Amino acid sequence: MSIDIFGFRALWSPYYLMVLICITIGYFLFATKYRHRAIGNTGLTNRQVVYFLLAMLLLYVVKGSPVDLMSHIMFSAHMTQMAVLYLVIPPLFIVAIPNWIWRMWIDRKVSKVIFSFFTKPLIALLVFNSFFSLYHLPLIFDVVKTNIWLHAAYTMILFITAVMMWFPLVNKLPERQSLSGVKKIAYIFGSGILMTPACALIIFANAPMYSTFSNPELWANAMRLCVPSSMLAGLNLSGPEMFSGLPALQDQQLGGILMKIIQEIVLGYVLGVIFFAWAKKENGGGTKIDPLPSDYR
Secondary structure (H helix, E strand, O other): OOHHHHOHHHHHOHHHHHHHHHHHHHHHHHHHHOHHHOOOOOOOOHHHHHHHHHHHHHHHHHHOOHHHHHOOOOHHHHHHHHHHHHHHHHHHHHHHOOHHHHHHHHOOHHHHHHHHHHOOHHHHHHHHHHHHHHHOOHHHHHHHHOOHHHHHHHHHHHHHHHHHHHHHHHOOOHHHOOOOHHHHHHHHHHHHHHHHHHHHHHHOOOOOOOHHHOOHHHHHHHHOOOOOHHHHHOOOOOOHHHOOOOOHHHHHHHHHHHHHHHHHHHHHHHHHHHHHHHHHHHOOOOOOOOOOOOOOO
16 A cells, blocks of 8 residues: 555655754854854855755655655664664764854853763763664663654654764864774774664564554554544554565564664765775875885885
8 A cells, every 4th residue: 555645744744844944044044144253153165065955855854755654664664764864964964063153052051061971982872872772672662652752852862862972973173073093993883883782683583573563553653653643543554564565573674784784884984084084194194105215225
């Protein structure tokens, strides 16, 4: 059965799109028109503009397009959404926001203490991966997935902790460079290792773990998070299998595999960028390393 039966609002989230458009307009107004109010501002670079627009586009794709609806039907779509939302979008946002805007927020008395603590590399890694792992415990997952307020709160917490996790690695603030080249590489490997247990539990389970993807009644409750109740009331639905030919267990295993693959791709890309930047710095900014001394005979 086609997901078109859920209607335009559930498929394309027009109100969510309007919110993202307003945020985008606010970003450009604040970063351009009002930048003279900040000390040491440099305006926006082309790269920052591209990264911000890409982040907003991806945010709409994973939370406002039919991908969000599918994430309530197929666990594999849910994990793909999670991977993009917490592994791809946060670093784009961090790089897209100018340093002077970061300082305006970070240097405030209260936020400075909180931000400094939660962006300490080890703490940032442990906090995000702990929340991520707890979220995917079946008892917590099924409760959060069926309560709109808990779902919104937990999603926001995960996103904020994801930003905190990525900040030590990709931020451009000279005074916030807490990791050197070697430490950044270790940080990336640590991130990959800490997420592995949760993915392994999902991949190697011998039965479906989440009732919101296997129990028709709980699944219907979870669908209310993205489909208006009035629309659901007029539909005769028996479960997610109506929209997917993939059995629940195989769908769950695919979700864990996709999450791990996307994580490895993202971390591999960041690792490559950091490694070559570090190698270039160690070589004094040169592009070629001469293996022999200049006076070699």
